[in-house]
Amino acid sequence: xxxxxxxxxxxxxxxxxxxxxxxxxxxxxxxxxxxxxxxxxxxxxxxxxxxxxxxxxxxxxxxxxxxxxxxxxxxxxxxxxxxxxxxxxxxxxxxxxxxxxxxxxxxxxxxxxxxxxxxxxxxxxxxxxxxxxxxxxxxxxxxxxxxxxxxxxxxxxxxxxxxxxxxxxxxxxxxxxxxxxxxxxxxxxxxxxxxxxxxxxxxxxxxxxxxxxxxxxxxxxxxxxxxxxxxxxxx
Amino acid sequence: xxxxxxxxxxxxxxxxxxxxxxxxxxxxxxxxxxxxxxxxxxxxxxxxxxxxxxxxxxxxxxxxxxxxxxxxxxxxxxxxxxxxxxxxxxxxxxxxxxxxxxxxxxxxxxxxxxxxxxxxxxxxxxxxxxxxxxxxxxxxxxxxxxxxxxxxxxxxxxxxxxxxxxxxxxxxxxxxxxxxxxxxxxxxxxxxxxxxxxxxxxxxxxxxxxxxxxxxxxxxxxxxxxxxxxxxxxx
DNA sequence: AACATTTAATGTCGTATAGACACTATAAGT
DNA sequence: ACTTATAGTGTCTATACGACATTAAATGTT
Numbered sequence: 001x002x003x004x005x006x007x008x009x010x011x012x013x014x015x016x017x018x019x020x021x022x023x024x025x026x027x028x029x030x031x032x033x034x035x036x037x038x039x040x041x042x043x044x045x046x047x048x049x050x051x052x053x054x055x056x057x058x059x060x061x062x063x064x065x066x067x068x069x070x071x072x073x074x075x076x077x078x079x080x081x082x083x084x085x086x087x088x089x090x091x092x093x094x095x096x097x098x099x100x101x102x103x104x105x106x107x108x109x110x111x112x113x114x115x116x117x118x119x120x121x122x123x124x125x126x127x128x129x130x131x132x133x134x135x136x137x138x139x140x141x142x143x144x145x146x147x148x149x150x151x152x153x154x155x156x157x158x159x160x161x162x163x164x165x166x167x168x169x170x171x172x173x174x175x176x177x178x179x180x181x182x183x184x185x186x187x188x189x190x191x192x193x194x195x196x197x198x199x200x201x202x203x204x205x206x207x208x209x210x211x212x213x214x215x216x217x218x219x220x221x222x223x224x225x226x227x228x229x230x231x232x233x234x235x
Numbered sequence: 236x237x238x239x240x241x242x243x244x245x246x247x248x249x250x251x252x253x254x255x256x257x258x259x260x261x262x263x264x265x266x267x268x269x270x271x272x273x274x275x276x277x278x279x280x281x282x283x284x285x286x287x288x289x290x291x292x293x294x295x296x297x298x299x300x301x302x303x304x305x306x307x308x309x310x311x312x313x314x315x316x317x318x319x320x321x322x323x324x325x326x327x328x329x330x331x332x333x334x335x336x337x338x339x340x341x342x343x344x345x346x347x348x349x350x351x352x353x354x355x356x357x358x359x360x361x362x363x364x365x366x367x368x369x370x371x372x373x374x375x376x377x378x379x380x381x382x383x384x385x386x387x388x389x390x391x392x393x394x395x396x397x398x399x400x401x402x403x404x405x406x407x408x409x410x411x412x413x414x415x416x417x418x419x420x421x422x423x424x425x426x427x428x429x430x431x432x433x434x435x436x437x438x439x440x441x442x443x444x445x446x447x448x449x450x451x452x453x454x455x456x457x458x459x460x461x462x463x464x465x466x467x468x469x470x
Numbered sequence: 471a472a473c474a475t476t477t478a479a480t481g482t483c484g485t486a487t488a489g490a491c492a493c494t495a496t497a498a499g500t
Numbered sequence: 501a502c503t504t505a506t507a508g509t510g511t512c513t514a515t516a517c518g519a520c521a522t523t524a525a526a527t528g529t530t
Contacts, residue, residue: 015250015251015252015253015289016250016253016290016292017250018250018251018253018335054250055251055324055333055335057251057326057332057333060333061325061326062324062325062326063322063324063335084321084322086319086321087298087319087322087337089290089297089298089337090296090297091292091296091297097292098290098292098295100253100290100298100337102322102324102335102337170478171478171479172477172478186518187517187518187519187520188478188479189479189480189481189517189518189519189520190516190517190518192479192480193516193517194516194517197516207526209526209527210476210477210478210526211475211476211477211526211527212475212476212477212478212525212526212527213476213477213478213479213524213525213526213527214477214478214525214526215477215478215479216478216479229516230466230467230469230488230515230516231465231466231467231487231515231516231517232465232466232517233517233518234465234517234518405507406507406508407506407507421489422488422489422490422491423507423508424488424489424490424491424508424509424510425487425488425489427508427509428487428488429488432487442497444497444498445497445505445506445507446497446498446504446505446506447496447497447498447504447505447506447507448495448496448497448498448505448506448507448508449496449497449506449507450506450507450508451507451508464487465486465487466486466487466488466516467488468488468489469488469489471530472529472530473528473529473530474527474528474529474530475526475527475528475529476525476526476527476528477524477525477526477527478523478524478525478526479522479523479524479525480521480522480523480524481520481521481522481523482519482520482521482522483518483519483520483521484517484518484519484520485516485517485518485519486515486516486517486518487514487515487516488513488514488515489512489513489514489515490511490512490513490514491510491511491512491513492509492510492511492512493508493509493510493511494507494508494509494510495506495507495508495509496505496506496507496508497504497505497506497507498503498504498505498506499502499503499504499505500501500502500503500504
């Protein structure tokens, strides 16, 4: 019996606690928000945590699917953009022992999902500005911070922020999303040049009013890949 | 007893096989090489694999230390540069079941370590050009490919390739290392400008002969951080 | 209807940095 | 002294972003 326990422990030793967690971002009214879930179980029951959990080898072909499944389970939505962030690991980040989380970050347009979010009671958008004063589980505050910095960097040389825009969007909307993410104003002209040169977008035959001259609507072309630029926008 | 087995299985289900593997690069005679280890145990015994293995929670504070420890164990060296690549996971990449590897990539100057490498019989530098014809374990060929692409990208906007140079190096050496990594020639002038503006380097009061005019030796200043540039070199 | 106000979109010029390549500098060999 | 090879600089061009003026098109006001 004691030897069985030892075998068991050896197996545990080779396999740290492994989870997948996602930082799902969206921009609402020029504020960057993160989807968080009120934890119902220990450890850290009652605190806010990132949507995530264990891999289910019967359902998940890989950890990307774990991330997507957990986001869908807990929020009813599948993000338009999902990418690995990095692994966070250590002996102190989970009271149960050495743990590893493969963290992802993801983007959605809040317009497409906000009604569905509200029906899932334990999930909620949290402004990143409120995070410092919030009781958060594990090292999830740190993970969000790293994810935010990565997203900021990515926004300087790619068009990824479009995934925070609805299907049809104006240049003004995209500009606002980018400025919210990088926390700095950009030149509309620079954005127009990138929209043009990326060749990712096409006009929607429709305009939308905005308090002044109507704005042209754009959408992402079918089957285009994400544009990356050779230069960063200035910081 | 049966219930105990079920509990055990549930625990297994929650914890996929987790390993840490590293792609250690170096440049030798204008060829990019990867450190590989001849596997002595199943699965894939006899094939070449990346240096790596299981986390040891008694020795490792986190997976970074696992990566370093495994590199040191199997090669006798600690890399000057080590960074997370990404997680590779899936049901098919290991015959034992769903597995996850947290992959790292690392750089060393081969000059500092080549004698030590040769004393460790199972470890060897493999040219990336020979990889397609080599019997490689798991999805390690794919991991090396992704690591190479990431390194190429990084070489376009940062000075990381210096970690493939010895402590004292010339502009010509650094230029060769960069060109080997990105597989394209660059302008010496552009590199000089970056060396200057990065403010990372200082002269060594010494020159080195090279078949023509002697070359100035440089070294990295004490306690400087890695320079990143706002533009990529052209591809 | 003329005008002010607001936001959208474009035009134009300045600036920073990479690419190209000629030119100079310094070493070794003949 | 001349050739060759490699190191290093000078200078011009090209590109894309920043800044900001200008034009366009919508609404509201007198």
